[in-house]
Amino acid sequence: MVELKSVGVVGGGQMGSGIAQLAAMYGLDVHLIDTDPVALSSATKSISASIQRFVSKGQISQAAATDALGRLHCTSNLEELCSSDFIIEAIVESEDVKKKLFINLDKIAKSTAILASNTSSISITRLASATSRPQQVIGMHFMNPPPIMKLVEIVRGADTSDNTFYATKALAERFGKIVICSQDYSGFIVNRILMPMINEAFHALYTGVATKEDIDTGMKLGTNHPMGPLELADFIGLDVCLSIMRVLHAGLGDSKYSPCPLLVQYVDAGRLGKKRGIGVYDYRKLKNHFNEARKSKGALPF
Ligand SMILES: NC(=O)c1ccc[n+]([C@@H]2O[C@H](COP(=O)([O-])OP(=O)(O)OC[C@H]3O[C@@H](n4cnc5c(N)ncnc54)[C@H](O)[C@@H]3O)[C@@H](O)[C@H]2O)c1
Structure with a gap:
């Protein structure tokens, strides 16, 4: 399995900001993308405040917090995901909007990159079918708030490969999460x-x-x-x-x-x-x- 060094997160709302925070705290370079500059600026503030709470509770050192924030890059330019090893989409829960994004991500991302969706309910198989790499598309459903909640629900689409599944599982476990696996049916298990x-x-x-x-x-x-x-x-x-x-x-x-x-x-x-x-x-x-x-x-x- 290829070692993951950089993660892209698309959507800087409640879920995307939490996922980006986790990835930065666990040593990955993170690009967080949102089309709305207001969302990006409030994501930056909430990530910084949340990381600081980990410091005040004695869970991480101030130096680790500073390092994590240094690994986080917030931008509205999707093209900056061209070097990401793993991309997690956390935008609005709309199949049409997500499909358009997956089409763009498929063009921008490097050929080996995995494209994951944090969707709560939408078919991974259909999102995957919008790309030329359905074997590298998967559901990676974090719970809210991602830095705190222990569960990640992984959803394999019809064509998701074993490599993609094991890389996603390993990433969730690197973040300290417990993984459950669901078939690709509406709402998966939790919802x-x-x-x-x-x-x-x-x-x-x-x-x-x-x-x-x-x-x-x-x-x-x-x-x-x-x-x-x-x-x-x-x-x-x-x-x-x-x-x-x-x-x-x-x-x-x-x-x-x-x-x-x-x-x-x-x-x-x-x-x-x-x-x-x-x-x-x-x-x-x-x-x-x-x-x-x-x-x-x-x-x-x-
Ligand atoms: N809210 C929850 O408790 C929860 C839990 C698990 C999963 N989810 C899923 O996570 C996803 C995001 O949910 P949320 O609660 O964070 O939503 P949110 O409304 O807080 O944030 C969505 C963000 O996506 C941005 N966005 C929309 N279209 C975009 C695009 N094309 N490119 C870049 N950014 C775009 C918006 O500006 C917004 O900041 C949804 O699929 C949702 O179903 C939500």
């Missing part, structure tokens, strides 16, 4: 099970079964989930959840995967979750509430 649960929580809210707080508390305390499903949906991004439900619905052809109208309406209204300050919950109000509490008490009780 096939998680998203219908989140969608059902929206139905419970939509049909007035309970308040959002009680739905979340019910699932946290009743089933020992660290976050309630509505809170988790806000954390993932309601646009991402809706796209995944649509992929499940189209790919598996069962009406049980039809997205809840309330989820659709929130996305239409731009309530995309925590990243926009409002989703099911209003984080702008929560932030003000916490700031007020901090002023009056000196510190928060948690």
Whole structure:
């Protein structure tokens, strides 16, 4: 197996920035690409803040943090991926947009490079078919946030080679992750099970079964989930959840995967979750509430 030295990450949102951070912390040269300069600048800030948290917890030294940041190059120029050994796509969850990117990556990347997608649900086989190297295309599905969550779900397309699979597995393990393997069917393992649960929580809210707080508390305390499903949906991004439900619905052809109208309406209204300050919950109000509490008490009780 060829030794990996440099990684390209396309998409500097919540997932791409976390994946780029991991790769830089584990000694790889990283090019992080985003078409949106605002996203690139907030990715740089969030990576730097996250690496600093590893330092303050004593998990890495200041020197290792400085080295990691020195290995990270942020740019909007896709052509800079021409020397990357391994490229991970983490852009918007849309098959058309991802396919266009894969066509471009196929032209730009060196012939030996592996092209991985962090897609939550979209067919790897179809993304691979947009390229001239389907044997070197694979799903590498990190969980959110990538620097913290232990799992990587690997998805082989119909033509993914053993070499590509083992190189991807080795990279995930280098990052300290546990790997699970899924067949290439809509939603793979994790989102096939998680998203219908989140969608059902929206139905419970939509049909007035309970308040959002009680739905979340019910699932946290009743089933020992660290976050309630509505809170988790806000954390993932309601646009991402809706796209995944649509992929499940189209790919598996069962009406049980039809997205809840309330989820659709929130996305239409731009309530995309925590990243926009409002989703099911209003984080702008929560932030003000916490700031007020901090002023009056000196510190928060948690
Ligand atoms: N959010 C999650 O919890 C989660 C978890 C696992 C996997 N994923 C998957 O990861 C991918 C990204 O999700 P996210 O939550 O980081 O989204 P996000 O909206 O936070 O970020 C997407 C980024 O991609 C950029 N982008 C869009 N088109 C681009 C292009 N053609 N070239 C370069 N950059 C482009 C956007 O500017 C944006 O910064 C999706 O496929 C999603 O399904 C998300």
